[in-house]
Amino acid sequence: MKSDHTHDIDARSWLASANDASTPFPLQNLPFGAFRRAGTNEAFRGGVALGDQVIDLGALSEAGAFLGLAADAARACAQPSLNAFFDMGPDAWRALRHALFALFDARRENAGSGQRCLVPQASVEHGMPAHIGDYTDFYTSIDHARNIVKLLRPDGAVSPNFKWMPVAYHGRVSSIGLSGQNVRRPCGQRMAVGARVPDVGPCTRLDYELELGIVIGVGNGQGERIPVASAEDHVFGLCLLNDWSARDIQAWESTPLGPFLAKSFATTLSPWIVTMDALAPYRTAWTRPVDDPQPLAYLSAPALDESSAIDIRLDVALETAMHRRDALPPTRLSCTSFRHQYWTLAQMVAHHTIAGCNLRSGDLLGSGTISGPSRDEAGALIELTQAGHAPIRLPTGETRAFLEDGDAVVMSGWCERPGYARIGFGENRAEVLPAKWD
Template structure:
């Protein structure tokens, strides 16, 4: 790991890059002038075209097999190969893009300007599951509706989740249309069909599934990390007024299924390894996880220290040339359950996971103001509007508002890496 920390690239824009230095090397799907989707690697301000690199003959052995799988119009086959192939490709890329590489002349023409490329969803998602592992969000929201019992009895025994809608997952930059559905603002009156007036964002991380399991066979928690292909940012847009009327007894439906935004780059477990740490100590009196959810290695090294940020750019800010305003800074350390625990629980009943499946963590808020990952929390359910620096007020999102998610990993002695952005602008 010390060698990797010291490495620099012959591509100048990679050295010191806020998101994509040599130590990151996330994969994604892009298109350039011809509109053809294919796999690429983010490095500095450029994207390395994997199809071009394959044609140049710079990969060998298992790294070539992985590059071939990652060079197509989706990463599903690459995810299916698992960690050994992924690590082989990463090692090859580190060597090829290192300042000492002998392949600079062959690779330089294959580095396309990222601002001239269009990004696409990284994979074909068969199933999308949204968890609820942000305990402070669960407590904050529960307190709004159940002051005496914010968390339900099952919360600390199992990772709660619901099945989302894969067909409306969209890549960063895709506009989000305000949904309509049944709302009931006056409990004494029947519901009406209307556009949502309480549109919200949710600050989440996404988890991409790699190799799956056979139906009827569960994934043990010790093996669960091998089934995780990477991570991204995720905004699970929420229509709070539609949700309030529809969610009992089966949970969210139309209030969530209209759009979920994803950042386009898949950050690998290997790039995140320097930022792993022990799971936060549970409060005294909390139950011990059941055996299928408990693994000593996961407890000691299963959490990730990723700083998460949500920003808002309104139409007035945009017109005035003002930058977006930060609304909250949170962290993945506020997850009550780890990614491995989510995989183990999801499959314990024999549910079949497949390469390219996607998990959302649920909103990751902190315990303090300034760490809340939704407007529902920031505004106390809309009762205390947020006053922005330019004087505008927001209880919930308005037409033209653009929500921007960012993430950063920092640790002493390590090269900082990021996730890029997850953006979505509200259209009525």
């Protein structure tokens, strides 16, 4: 989709906090989530972040603020999960976006119904935006793949299928949580280098992986394919995803069927889904190196090449207990952009369905670890610390090879481009709790 008036950098809201230069949620963003007032037994319902407020879509729907498709869409958002809204498709998503934009636009004369539907973000708790039927984790950063291969074998090469298909595996749904929910250090079985017998105990090489979560809006029937040219119409939006990884468990269990317990104890999502419409202005071209194979026909959409990548800036910061004690801000560990990814969202969706696997609204795809070409753009500690051999020195005087108990991993993401507003994803934060082990 092309840029439209909802991307106008000069647009202002009558809600002052939406115009604050530091908010991730100006009028041009309007990301979706599910929420209720914290400490109540209210039902969760859909909400949209604006400035420091949540627009309560349940209340807005009841107030009859909108007409036509936008009203139908708001009504679908009044439910505890957004799946029914997702199922309505891009026209409905866009109709609601435009109606919300108009209602909160500073030029709006009577915005009373908007005013009455605001809930301060500071007073809400979040629910999962949608019921997730399946979660698939991709592996689409060639820099990540190269970094990992080099750690395993200095002369190794990325697996031969990497440049031909967006490789992926199935992940675990039950343990997906939201930012703010802390994560217990897992226990498991691993084989030490040179050992002949594995041992069991708390993970000693706990890591994060910086990813984007791709939220499916509209699915496909079993046995049907989604063509790459229209694949993005099936994507509702993106959020931040931390694919927690137990490297010691992973190394021992993953042959021959891939990662299992090393990644299924927890996955953390940020609560707000930034829509594909909001991301439109930050799209950019990505072209394969000329020596690389060109994508097979089912993965090729030349008309999209000029805008196939999205420049989403991402960073990961670490906050240890010492940071908190000394009131220091989290230490940034790395910063990169989603635009380096080797495979696009459209290619991931098209590939996922080539064999007839059905996607359903609310399904989650992980982008895979997002690492950029330079070393300080790596999206996981295993890359940044060379598998622990080069620990990171923190301003607190501590060092980190892998995560310690009490460490909080804080991911954030935003888009900016001259002539357009700066929009953000908010924060994805979770702290490591000590393992339970006897």
